[in-house]
Structures are given as C-alpha cells and as structure tokens.
Amino acid sequence: MSVLIVLFLTAILVLFSGVFEKGKYARYIGILGLIIGLATSFLPDCEFFAQYKSMYEYSYNAELFTKISVAVTLLLFFLGGFAFSNHRSHQSELYALMLFALCGGIVLFGFQNLVTLFIGIEILSIPLYVMAGANKTDLRSTEASMKYFLMGAFATGFLLFGVALVYGSAGSFDLYEIHDFAYNNPKNLMLIMGAILMLSALAFKVSLAPFHMWSPDVYQGAPSLITAFMASVVKISGFFALFKLMTIAFGGIAGDWINILGVFIILTLLLANVMGLVQTNAKRMLAYSSVSHAGYIALIFFGINNFSTYILGYYLFAYSLATVGVFISLIWVEKIKKETSFTAFNGLGKREPLLAVVSTISMLSMAGIPLTAGFIGKLGIFNQAIGGHYEFLVLVAVLGSALSIAYYLRLIIAMFFYKEDNFHNTERASITYNIVSVVIILALVSMGIVPDLFAKIFGL
Amino acid sequence: MSYLLLTLLLLPLVGSVLLFFWKSSSSKYIALAFGFAQMFIAFYMLGNFDFNPTVDAPLQYEITYPWSSYIKSSFNFGIDGMSMLMVLLTNILVPIITLSSFNESKGYPNSFYALILLMQFGLLGVFTSLDGLLFYVFWEVTLIPIWLIAGLWGQEDKRIKFTTKFFVYTFVGSLFMLIGLIYVYNHAASFALTDLYNANLNVNEQTVIFWFIFFAFAVKLPVFPFHTWQPDTYTYSPTQGSMLLSGIMLKMAVYGVMRYLLPITPLAIGGISGEIVIILSVIGVIYGALIAMISTDTKRLIAYSSLSHVGLIVAGIFASAVVTMRVGLDFEGAQGAMIQSFAHGINVVGLFYCADILYKRFKTRDIRKMGGLAKVAPKFAILFMIILLGATGVPLTNGFIGEFILLKSIFSYNLIMTVLAGLTLILAAAYMLRFYGKTMFGKGDDAVLATTKDISSVEFTVLASLSVFVIVLGVFPQPVIEMVTSSVRFIYSSMLN
Numbered sequence: 001m002s003v004l005i006v007l008f009l010t011a012i013l014v015l016f017s018g019v020f021e022k023g024k025y026a027r028y029i030g031i032l033g034l035i036i037g038l039a040t041s042f043l044p045d046c047e048f049f050a051q052y053k054s055m056y057e058y059s060y061n062a063e064l065f066t067k068i069s070v071a072v073t074l075l076l077f078f079l080g081g082f083a084f085s086n087h088r089s090h091q092s093e094l095y096a097l098m099l100f101a102l103c104g105g106i107v108l109f110g111f112q113n114l115v116t117l118f119i120g121i122e123i124l125s126i127p128l129y130v131m132a133g134a135n136k137t138d139l140r141s142t143e144a145s146m147k148y149f150l151m152g153a154f155a156t157g158f159l160l161f162g163v164a165l166v167y168g169s170a171g172s173f174d175l176y177e178i179h180d181f182a183y184n185n186p187k188n189l190m191l192i193m194g195a196i197l198m199l200s201a202l203a204f205k206v207s208l209a210p211f212h213m214w215s216p217d218v219y220q221g222a223p224s225l226i227t228a229f230m231a232s233v234v235k236i237s238g239f240f241a242l243f244k245l246m247t248i249a250f251g252g253i254a255g256d257w258i259n260i261l262g263v264f265i266i267l268t269l270l271l272a273n274v275m276g277l278v279q280t281n282a283k284r285m286l287a288y289s290s291v292s293h294a295g296y297i298a299l300i301f302f303g304i305n306n307f308s309t310y311i312l313g314y315y316l317f318a319y320s321l322a323t324v325g326v327f328i329s330l331i332w333v334e335k336i337k338k339e340t341s342f343t344a345f346n347g348l349g350k351r352e353p354l355l356a357v358v359s360t361i362s363m364l365s366m367a368g369i370p371l372t373a374g375f376i377g378k379l380g381i382f383n384q385a386i387g388g389h390y391e392f393l394v395l396v397a398v399l400g401s402a403l404s405i406a407y408y409l410r411l412i413i414a415m416f417f418y419k420e421d422n423f424h425n426t427e428r429a430s431i432t433y434n435i436v437s438v439v440i441i442l443a444l445v446s447m448g449i450v451p452d453l454f455a456k457i458f459g460l
Numbered sequence: 461m462s463y464l465l466l467t468l469l470l471l472p473l474v475g476s477v478l479l480f481f482w483k484s485s486s487s488k489y490i491a492l493a494f495g496f497a498q499m500f501i502a503f504y505m506l507g508n509f510d511f512n513p514t515v516d517a518p519l520q521y522e523i524t525y526p527w528s529s530y531i532k533s534s535f536n537f538g539i540d541g542m543s544m545l546m547v548l549l550t551n552i553l554v555p556i557i558t559l560s561s562f563n564e565s566k567g568y569p570n571s572f573y574a575l576i577l578l579m580q581f582g583l584l585g586v587f588t589s590l591d592g593l594l595f596y597v598f599w600e601v602t603l604i605p606i607w608l609i610a611g612l613w614g615q616e617d618k619r620i621k622f623t624t625k626f627f628v629y630t631f632v633g634s635l636f637m638l639i640g641l642i643y644v645y646n647h648a649a650s651f652a653l654t655d656l657y658n659a660n661l662n663v664n665e666q667t668v669i670f671w672f673i674f675f676a677f678a679v680k681l682p683v684f685p686f687h688t689w690q691p692d693t694y695t696y697s698p699t700q701g702s703m704l705l706s707g708i709m710l711k712m713a714v715y716g717v718m719r720y721l722l723p724i725t726p727l728a729i730g731g732i733s734g735e736i737v738i739i740l741s742v743i744g745v746i747y748g749a750l751i752a753m754i755s756t757d758t759k760r761l762i763a764y765s766s767l768s769h770v771g772l773i774v775a776g777i778f779a780s781a782v783v784t785m786r787v788g789l790d791f792e793g794a795q796g797a798m799i800q801s802f803a804h805g806i807n808v809v810g811l812f813y814c815a816d817i818l819y820k821r822f823k824t825r826d827i828r829k830m831g832g833l834a835k836v837a838p839k840f841a842i843l844f845m846i847i848l849l850g851a852t853g854v855p856l857t858n859g860f861i862g863e864f865i866l867l868k869s870i871f872s873y874n875l876i877m878t879v880l881a882g883l884t885l886i887l888a889a890a891y892m893l894r895f896y897g898k899t900m901f902g903k904g905d906d907a908v909l910a911t912t913k914d915i916s917s918v919e920f921t922v923l924a925s926l927s928v929f930v931i932v933l934g935v936f937p938q939p940v941i942e943m944v945t946s947s948v949r950f951i952y953s954s955m956l957n
Contacts, residue, residue: 307530367631369604370597379531379593382639387646391639398639402632409624417611417620451528 001049001058003066004106006037011099018092026092027080030099034074041067054174055113062110064313064458065240069109069233072320073102076229078436079324083225083331094134097127098229105237114163114173114249117241121159121205124237125152128230132222144221151214155204158197165194166249175249182252195250195257202245205238208298209268212291216275219287224334227283228327231290232320239297243312247304261301265393268295269400276407282333283340285407286326289366292404293319296397299381303388311380314454318365318373318447325362325440329355329415332429342410347420352429356415358437363408365444368401373447373454465521465537465588468501468547472554472581479574488562491573495555498580502551509544511942519590520544533593533651537585540947545798545940546587546715549805550708554580556925557703560813562918563820566613566698575605579704586712592641592651595720599676599712600634603627606704610697619696626693633679633686640672644724656724657954663727670728673721674737680713681770683737684744694763695825699816702759706766707809711801714773718794718951722781726955729778730785737778738873742880744771749887753894757825758815761895762808765851765888769804772884773797776866779873784952793869794948799940800862803850803933807859810847810926814840817919818899821912827895832904837914841900843923850930852892853885858933 010033017026045058058066077095084091104123111117129152133145167173169190170181182191200211207215219227250257269292276288297319300312329348330340332355337344349356365374378401385394447454475494479487510520522538539547558576566572582605585598611623645651648659661669678686694702722729748768755761773796780793815825817840822830834841846857853859863885871878915923933940 310530364604368635369631370600375597375600376531379638379642383531383642383646386639386642391643394639398635401635402628405631406624406628409627413611413620413624416608451531455530 001052001056001110002043002046003037003041003070004103006040007033007070007099007106008103010034010037011096011103014092014099015096016092018090018096023090023092023095026095027077030080030095031074031077033099034070034077038067038070038074041070053112055116056107056110057112058110061240061244061309061313062106064309065109065236065316066106067458068313068317068320069102069105069236072232072236072317072324073098073229075321075324075436075439076225076232078432079228079328079331080225082335082430082433083223090134094131094226097131098226101127101131101229102233105233108237108241111241111244112175114166114175114178117245118159118163120237120241122156124234125156125205128152128226128234131226131229132218134223134226135221138221140221141223142221144218147214147221148218151204155201155211158204159201162194162197162201165190165197169194175245178249179251182250186253186255192253192256195246195253196260198245199242199257199261202238202242203264206235206242206294206297207291208264208294209271209291210264212268212272212294215291216284216287219290220281220283220340224283224327224331224340227287228324228331231286231327232323235290235294235297236316236320239294239312239316243300243309246301247308258301261298262390262393265295265298266396268292268298269396273400273403273407277403279407281341282330282345282411285342285411286323286330289404289407290323292400293366295400296378296381299385299390299393299397302385302390302393305384305387307380308384310455311377311384313458314373314447314451315377315381317454317458318377318444321440321443322362322365322372322374325358325365325437325444328433328437328440329359332433336427342414343418345411345414346418347415349416351420354434354437355429358441359415360412361441361444363412365448367405367408371445371448373444375448376451462521462523464501464505465523465539468498468505468551469537469581469584469588471498471501472577472584476574476577476581479570479577483570487570487573488558491558491577492555494577495551495558495580498551499555502548505539506544506548509539509943511541511939511946513540513946522590527594531593531651532645532649533591535594536590536652537588537594538590539588540950541944542715542718542798542947542951543587545802545943546711547584549711549802550580550583550587552929553703553707553805553809556809556922557700557707559918560703560816560922561698561700563916568612572609572613572700575609576700576704579605579609579709583708583712587715590653592645592653592656592720594651595716596634596638596641599637599716602709602712603630603634606701606709609704610693610701613698614696614701615698616696618692622689622692622696626689629686629689630676630679633676636672637676640669643669643672653719656720659724661725661727663731666725666728667731667733670721670725670733673724674717674733677713677717677721681710681774682767683740683774684747684767684771685740687744687748687767690767691760691763694766695757695759699812702762702812703809706763706812707805710766710770711805714770714777714797714801717774717777718797718948722777723951723954726781726785729781729955734778734782734785738775738782738870738877741771741774741778742877744768745775745881745884746887749884749891752891753887755891756827758818758827758895758899759812759825761827761891762811762815765811765891766804766808768884768888769800769851772863772866772881773800773804775877775881776800776869779870779877780952781955783869783873784955789949789953789956790869790872791945791948791952792865792872794952795941795944796862796865796869798944798948799933799937800859800866802940803858803862803930806926806929806933807847807851810923810930811851813919813922813926814844814847817915822908827898830899830904831902832900832909833912834900836909836912839920840915840923843915843920843927844900845896846927846930847923848892848896850934852888856931856934858930858937860934861937
C-alpha cells in the first residue's frame, strides 16, 4: 500500500510541476516516482496499513499485479516525451492523470470491499475520459472522450445497481461475507442478478463483447500513448478486479454466471477477430486485437486451479509488454506520417529496423508463436481450460487465433515486405525508443524461453 | 559425448545470430563454413553411432536440462536411428542449399544466410527433441524463417499473398496440434515422450486427438486436400526456400507422424481413421501425378510430383500401422518411409536446383519455351538425368528401394490400394521424361542456345554431390535400413502396448 501513497504523491507533484517551465520536468518526476514506486513494491508493506484490511489488503496477488502495472506504466512514460510533444502546454496534466489512473488500478488490485471496488473503478476511469480527449483540436479525439464517458457512465450505473442488489441480499459489502452468503443461499435471485450486473459492468471496462462497441472508436481517437495505456494497464486492472470479484464473492454461484461469460467469450473471439481482419487502419486493428485478447484472458474463469492467478498475471504481463511493443512503432509512425493506415507502415523495417523488429516480435507474441512470452501465456490458459473440460471454448479461441494471425501478418508484411513511398522525413527514433525496444524484446523472448523467470522476478 | 548433440544444436543458432549482426561482405562463406562444420559433426556422430542397439528404446547422445517447473516439460534431446537419418539429411542439405545460392546476388545476404541457419536450428530441434512441447516449439520456430525467406526473396508480387496463405495455413494446423498435445498432456501429466505414449486415452479421445494432431502434419506434408498452399508457395519462393520446404521441412511431418502420432493414438489408427488417411494419400499420389503431367511450369511440376511421392510415403507408414494394429507387428512401411524421405530430400533439392538452372538459362519457367539444352550443356544433361532417374525411382537409384518397400508394405494391407499407389511409378516416369525430353532435346530457340553456357563450377559441385548420394544410396541402401530398424521397431511395437 506504500506504493499507492508514493504514486499518489508523485501524481500531485507532477501536476504542480506544470507551473514551472510549461511542465518540462513532469515526465522526469513521473519516471522517478514510478521507479521509487516499483522499488517500494518489492519491500514488505508497512504495518501501519494493516488496520484498513477490511477495505484494502495488499495481498500477495495484489503485489504481483501492482508490480506489473507499475512496470508497464514506467515503460510508457519513457515513450512519453516524443508521443506528447504536441501537447506542450498540457504535458504535466496528462502525466498526472496517467498516474492517478494507475493509482485507481492499484486500488482495484487489493479491494476487499465493494465500495473500494467502486472507488477504484472510478479513479481509474475518470482520468481516462479526460485523457481520451487530450487532442483537443482533433474531432476524433473529442468524440472518443465523449463516447467513452457516456459508455463509462452506463457501466457505472450497471455496477452501482449490481452493488445495491448484492448489498440488499447479502447485507454486506465485504467480499468474504458475500462469499459466505452466496454459498449458503445459492438460489438467491437478487444476488444472482447483482452478480450478473456487476459482471456486465466490468465486461464494459475490459471490453468483452457485446460490451466492446466503444473500444475501436475510443482506441483510434485517443492519443496513441493513452491508447497503449488503456490497452495495457487498464486491462490488467479491470481483469484482475473481475477475476477477484467473480471467483471470491460469486464463486459459490459460478453456475449462474459462467455460461453467460462463456457466451461473452465466444462473441468476443469471433466478432473481434473477424472485425480485425477487415480493418484498414493499424490502430483500429490493434483495438480489435485488444478486444480479442479480452476473450482469451476471460478463459481464465474456466477450469480454475491453483495456478490460475499466476497464469492470469503471466498472460496480462506478456500481453501488456507486447502492446507497448507494438505501440512504439505506432506512435512513431503516427507522429511522422500523421496517420496510421497499414500503408503508413510500409518500409518501416528498413527505416527503423529496431522499432519494426520489436513490433513484429510483439505481434508474434500476441498471436502466440513459441519462444515469446505470449505463447507460454496462451499455453497456460488453454491448458487450464482443457483441464477443466471446456474444450469447446478452447476450440473457439484457436479459431480466433487462426484469424488473428492474418491481421498481425498484414502489419508485419507492410513493415518488411513493401517499400515506402513518397516519404522524405529523415528524423530517426530517439535513444529512449531504442532502449525501450530492446528491453521489450529481451523481456518477451526471455519470458518465452525461460517461463520460470517471470515467477522469480515478480516473486511468486 | 552428450555435448556433441548440444554443439550440433547450438552451432547454427550462434551462426545465425552472428550473421544477423555482422554485415560482412563474405556472409555466404561464413554460412557455408557453419554448414560444413555442422556436416562434420553429424558425420562424426554417425561414426560413433550404434547401429544395432540392444536396449528397447535406442536413444543415444541424450541430454536433459530442466525447463519449467510449472509446465512439466524439460529440455530433453536425444538421437535414435530415425533422428540420426533426419539430422544427416538436414546437415547434408543445408550446406548444399547454401552453396546453391552462391551464383546469385541476393539483397541483404547476411539476413538471408542467417535465416537459413536459423531454419537449420529449428529443424535439428524438431528432429532431436524428446518432449512434446519442445517439439511444438521447434516446429513453430521453423515457420518464421521460411516465411521470411519465401516472402522477402521470392519471385513476383504474388509471393506476398501466397506466403501469407502458407503461414496462416500452417499456423492453424499447428494450433490444432497444440490443442491435441495439451489434451494428452492433461492426461499424461507431463510432456515427456514416454508419458505421452502412456496417456491411457480411450478410443474416442484418441480419434479426436488423432485428427487434431494429424491436421498439422497433413498441412505440412501436404496430404490431399490440405495441399492448396503448396504449389503456389513452392513456385513463388526463392529456389533455396523451395529446397528447404520440400527437402527438409516436409520431413518434419513424416518424422512427427512416426514419433508422436502413431504411439499416442494407436487405437484411432487401428480404426477407421488410419484407413481414411491411406485413401487420402493414395488420392494425393494419383492427383499429384496427373497434375504434374499437364503442368508447364517447372516448379509447379516438381511441387505436384512431390505431392505424389509424399502421398506414397504417408500411405506406407499408415498401411504398416494399420496392419500392426490389426494383424501384428509390421514396420516395413516405416523403414521404406524413412529411406524414401531421405531419398526424396536429395532428389527434390536436385530437381529444384535444375529448375533454377533452367530458369537462369531460358529466363522462363514455362517448359514449352525451353528446349535443346543437352547440345550446349552436356555436363548438366548428365547430372540432371541422374537426379531425374532418382526422382522417378529407377532401380539402382535412391528412389527405387524406398518406393519398393513402401509398395510392399501397402500390399500387405490392401491389393487395390497397392495398384493405385503403384501408378506413381508409371506416371512419374511419364511426367519426368516429358520434362527432360522437352527441356533437353526439344526444339529450342537457337538464339538463346547460342549464348547459353554449360553449368558453372558451383552448379556442378551442387549437382554432382547430390548425384553421388543418388547413386550410392541406390546401390547400397542397407546401412540406412539398418540405421532406422531398431527405432521404428520400437515405435511400432509401442503401438501395441
């Protein structure tokens, strides 16, 4: 929980640094704060916070996911300078909002109480509504912000209604008391309704079909760095919250919601991958890819065993790293060419080999090709679902993967197989971009070759 | 001794990384040096290889390292007769393939040769791994380099469409194999080969698993009707890509069928599934040969002839397997399949190279526009003939003995199938001789022929070394049969347990 305090203070500092030199130092303060935060998360937590246990517990799993999301945010901050360079006067606000959203995510990792869950979701979401509209001169960005806000408001409504129904039946906000109640009254209709409403609300947040409609537009409209943040950190937080809520509080009535979730997954995998195939814009393609990954990750609810949390963490980390990896070249291309269609990527392999390679490895990891982290993640998830006898869902997931490789290949082919045309900008990627690229390549490949490495670093 | 195998595996990887980062003008010589070093190690291993092991599971040079505690899988490599033969094939062909590109100037030569070495690394991993997951990992590792080779250095713009098709097709196949392997793993509690063999699945489970895993192999072989990617990819790849694909990569699937599919799902093979596969392969034999008869594109002709020959290999493997499950131990088909795999690798690489030489002389792949080369290129005419006879399966060439044993094993399964599959020999003679007759003796364009030279020293070296294998193995096939006998006996007898 000390991480939360460190990051919150950093966010405030970053916010106020905007007063000086138009926020020139905001990013560096943010990076420093995140590094301190990451270091803190490896230390044992302060005893002082133990008294808040009924609201928020910094448990083993919370620790793991906190480390992952702080690490990913740190990588995004390193990319920040170039990506935000046209928001000169608002840089500090954007960095501060990112940090606040991260704090919301961390609140979600340790919630013990539906109120904390609600607070976490809101702290996570509200900064995002603003950030999605950061390109104030761009209509798409404004649209994205508006759309995200309206959809998010609906989701909040669902969530609150669900919380009310659950509270009305179980008489408590506490996860474990709801758990006990659900075990003793498995046929309580109000509780089941509450569970399903909360499931739907969180499905909004992680963009599971049929609640994914907002994501392609929002992903495309928002500035690329914010999109990367949404696709990585927000997804990690949302999924872990969903996982914790459904397995602990509603684990006893799993029979009542698991089929609904199954339908969500099938819809997600088919819709997202088919839609991904017909895109002509790389950013929209990545949005659909992100939706489809929500479908794969949601398989974690099927055939749960002792390793499930570990697999979830592994998959989410691998996926987030890969997302950042693809967005490196996306940010670069968008900035240089002012657009993100597939043809804009033509010849990137020759111009910026390292950026092209990191994006390629990232997409291969997303597709689940061996020797990348994504393969081990998919293996774990499929293995678990097959062990739990949900072979049918795995088959659908395999079909989804089969479709997905086609659109990942399109981007790779554009980068390496086609020559770039009428393009005269000779600006080269900065050293930070190259360093982040190397870090991501090393992380993805080493996690793919030595799966135990992840457990060793993140302490499991 | 065990470090020998580790060196063999890691050397190509080292070479590949070296070439990727070192943009030297002599990258082709470096690649060739690595290839020869590999070949030397492989032959050294062959020299110390025990041809008649007394134990049941005849593994040699075995190495094991722990991999992951969560996924019960380990870095377990070893070599038995089957692996040894395939390792030899890989290490003989890769230097030859490297050498075959010496006359061309490729763009980005260092990346090209690095990818060939990376490919070699993947192939050797497939042929030596003794762990289901490891096999899958290496199986997929080979896909990326060959896709890049085919896509980046291929001919014409259509290559991108076809290489994408190839990638998606094989990737889908592999995913199904992964699901099958995970299912077996869930029952066996480990990816180790012996555990996978003893997974105790019932007939229905085995049948489903059989088709899941077989799909991956069927795409790569390819078995009719999963072959649609193959002629296009072979045609539009660079020659070296076609050689790697048909000469070595295809053998991964033959090897995979024997090493993984037969012992894991014997009950399915004893049932209807085995028969369906035999029928499909025999259809492939005739279909491939018939299309080859009317093909006018040299590469397409070779691609379809390969489809035909591979059909016979698969039919032989499964005929023996079905007989084993129904009557009693019979591993003749597997012996034939291994010999034929080795021979086919040599022959098809030779044929693709000849097609490449023809393309360079006539600037076209259309057979109708070629002719009369024998007069101006006698050396080429002789070497081409030797390779062609090998591919046709004439006695005393390497193609004969394998096809003979395969047909013999199909005979012990079913007479009609044998007759149908036997058509491959007749049809092969027909299309191969047409190919040779048209290009070598047909009426050629005198203007082109006047400026055409006989083959260069590099081309001569490549074709001559392949021809040596064609003749030596044709006259003296016994060592190869001996090499694989103990391991295929082990595999077929473990089907019965």
